[in-house]
Amino acid sequence: MNRTLTYIIDNQYTLYRIGDFLREQGYSRHVIIHLKQTENGILLNGNWVYINTVLNIGDCLTVNIIEETSSEHIVPVKMDLNIMYEDEDIIVINKSAHIAIHPSQNNFDNTLANGLAFYYQVQSLPFVFRCLNRLDRDTTGLVLLAKNMYSSCILSEMIRKREIHREYLAVAEGRLNSFGTINAPINRKDNSIIERCVDTINGQRAITHYKLLQYRNDYSLASITLETGRTHQIRVHMKHIGHPLPGDFIYNPNYRDINRQALHSHRLIFNHPVTKKAMEFVAPLPDDMQILI
Structure with a gap:
């Protein structure tokens, strides 16, 4: 751009x-x-x-x-995008479930990056994919992307300094305490490329804070914030304390009430990278998670 x-x-x-x-x-x-x-x-x-x-x-x-070339190996694919905000520097999207963030070896055309490539192609604009908060394929909610290399470097530094506040909503099995902090190191599980686990010896520092918002139908709706950002951190930590997320195909494949992990990127709060204006975005709880509670 x-x-x-x-x-x-x-x-x-x-x-x-x-x-x-x-x-x-x-x-x-x-x-x-x-x-x-x-x-x-x-x-x-x-x-x-x-x-x-x-x-x-x-x-x-x-x-x-001036950027005249687009990201290589991202095939433009027409896709419905729920764009919550866009200006010259950033775009905020409310991502649906079952959509990966970027292409991988086994999924090269059903990703948010493909949809954005098409969105900008029809506008005859170059597109470089710069996603600041990556979500798992089946996690819904707010995704922040930079539209140029300057806003990208500013936002990346803000993330490093923890100046972008992110709040998740999760539905967990059983009744959570009113609030709590999970401090349990996370590491890649032996003999697995994807799966993570709590590893108190070799794991990386991982801290998750949660607050119970509602309990109903043996499910707890919780607000969750992260002090660290490890892969699958919320999913691993909730399983670790005995309250896994339903529908999680890796950590709790209980599909009775939902067909994907009940996790949603709910709120983003940050200062605009260029104008410095305070910004806040909220994506409502999706229908499949509302049904659980």
Whole structure:
């Protein structure tokens, strides 16, 4: 995606070199190199300049992020996308169940990436897949994607600093305590590529917080937040405390009431990577999980 950003230099950045200014704004080394290699990638008062050029008060610095190629090996496939928000920098999608995030060896055309590739192809726009919060194939809910390399590097740093708040809703078997914290290291299970397990000796640190919202029909609806982000963390931790998610084909293949794990990415709260505006998105509990409770 192409993106133009304009900065009017004030007292704070007078006598900064352009490269230092860009790094201060969160541009990564990779993005700055791309700008240097792009014709008219960096303009000062309308003129092409080197990044070691010194800025003065009142200067107009223009950054042109130009991307003309799309992600390779992602086949455009027409798909219904529940787009909750989109601007020049981000897109937020409420993902359905049974849709993987990106292509894999056994699934190259039924993924969110395929649907987005088609969505932008019909607009004649290049598409590079940059997903910030990956969900499992059968987990529903909010997915945040960056539309250009600058918003991607800002959001990636925000995730590293835990500045993007994510809340999940899960339905678990049995009655949970009113609230709790699960602190149990997670590791890949021996002889398995996919399955994870609690491993107190060799596992990586994993902490999950939950709060009971409702109990009915021997199912608990819980709000869940993660202090760490391990693969299958919620699913593994809930099984570990004796309250697995129904419909989980790996950890609890109980399909009596639901045909996929009862897990939903419910809320995202963060500051916009470019405008810094506070943003909050909420995806309601899907029908199949509502039926359980």
